[in-house]
Amino acid sequence: MTQTIRPATPDDIPRLVELLMLDAEERHTEDAILWKMADDAPAQIEKALTFALTAEQQPFQQIWQVAEDGDQITGVIHAMLLPVPPIYAGLSGEPGLILPDSFAASNAPSGTVEGLLAAAEETLHEAGARIKLASFVAGEDWRTAFEANGYEPLTLYLSRSDLGDQGMPVNVRQATEDDVPSIVARSAENRQILFDIDPFWEIHPEADPRFSAWMTRSLTLRDRDMMVLGSSEDLKGYVIAQPASRLHFPPAHDIAGTGVIDDYYHSELASPAALVDGSEGATALLRAAETAFASHGMGAAFVVCPAGWTSKIEMLEAAGYKTAMVWSIKR
Numbered sequence: 001m002t003q004t005i006r007p008a009t010p011d012d013i014p015r016l017v018e019l020l021m022l023d024a025e026e027r028h029t030e031d032a033i034l035w036k037m038a039d040d041a042p043a044q045i046e047k048a049l050t051f052a053l054t055a056e057q058q059p060f061q062q063i064w065q066v067a068e069d070g071d072q073i074t075g076v077i078h079a080m081l082l083p084v085p086p087i088y089a090g091l092s093g094e095p096g097l098i099l100p101d102s103f104a105a106s107n108a109p110s111g112t113v114e115g116l117l118a119a120a121e122e123t124l125h126e127a128g129a130r131i132k133l134a135s136f137v138a139g140e141d142w143r144t145a146f147e148a149n150g151y152e153p154l155t156l157y158l159s160r161s162d163l164g165d166q167g168m169p170v171n172v173r174q175a176t177e178d179d180v181p182s183i184v185a186r187s188a189e190n191r192q193i194l195f196d197i198d199p200f201w202e203i204h205p206e207a208d209p210r211f212s213a214w215m216t217r218s219l220t221l222r223d224r225d226m227m228v229l230g231s232s233e234d235l236k237g238y239v240i241a242q243p244a245s246r247l248h249f250p251p252a253h254d255i256a257g258t259g260v261i262d263d264y265y266h267s268e269l270a271s272p273a274a275l276v277d278g279s280e281g282a283t284a285l286l287r288a289a290e291t292a293f294a295s296h297g298m299g300a301a302f303v304v305c306p307a308g309w310t311s312k313i314e315m316l317e318a319a320g321y322k323t324a325m326v327w328s329i330k331r
Helices: 011-029 043-055 114-126 139-148 179-197 207-219 279-296 310-318
Strands: 004-007 063-067 071-079 094-098 132-136 152-160 171-176 225-230 235-243 258-265 300-306 320-331
Touching: 004 114, 011 043, 011 063, 011 071, 043 063, 071 114, 094 139, 114 139, 114 258, 132 139, 139 235, 152 310, 171 279, 179 225, 179 235, 179 258, 179 320, 225 279, 235 279, 258 279, 279 310, 300 310
Parallel strands: 094 132, 258 300
Antiparallel strands: 004 063, 063 071, 071 094, 132 320, 152 300, 152 320, 171 225, 225 235, 235 258
């Protein structure tokens, strides 16, 4: 029989749990600390699928599609409409994102991955996505399919799992409310670099006050550490060490031991092409975030970095980080 691709239904959940466990185990093989398996991984996958396929009200639009060969489901693809962060303009609307928990069985017919990708792209386009993003961790068939369909690296997620071994740098301190204006100013520099690297990160006209409000609120949140280098009047950089979220980690994985560094900038990184004045300050902020993670019992750090920010990648790799996941873009 000819393979078909169709929307997933609640009746598919038992088979999808099987496939997504195999998918999660591939990531776990890549890095057992970063992609730690949850003790109840099958139950967590089933719970997430049940919500996605049955709940009437959801925080964002999800798309689950399956490849069916005769009466056997041989592959699955997961996509969503990605909400635009409030500091970005998002003039092209919500991008469509193909998530890493997409998988084809080893016995799937040739062309299954390509068929799932084409179906997801079509459905995302119909849902209004004018930009497509794809996330990739493991599985060369997926990498090949993305590249063949015009996806190019946009964001790298670099990871390190030996945290806190160098201790808290003496020149890094916890941020206070007095630091917020300077953090916002440094963030504006960071956002401009992002936009210069790729117009995908188009800046919202109200980015500064929105970011200021978020930083002020973040100071009250106990699940994260906000740290800075320099005085409030002459702030050189800042870093926020926060817990991982489900956006980057499928439900089979235990994220309690992973921290994420996204809001992070130092003036040494002002040139995206190459480090100009070394990276002592930027590295100190990074080590401070790692130490904060370790103090919370976390064993892995995940740093978000644009693929075109060569100097930042160079600094992270020198600090022991390796690329663990890639988000690519197709316009």
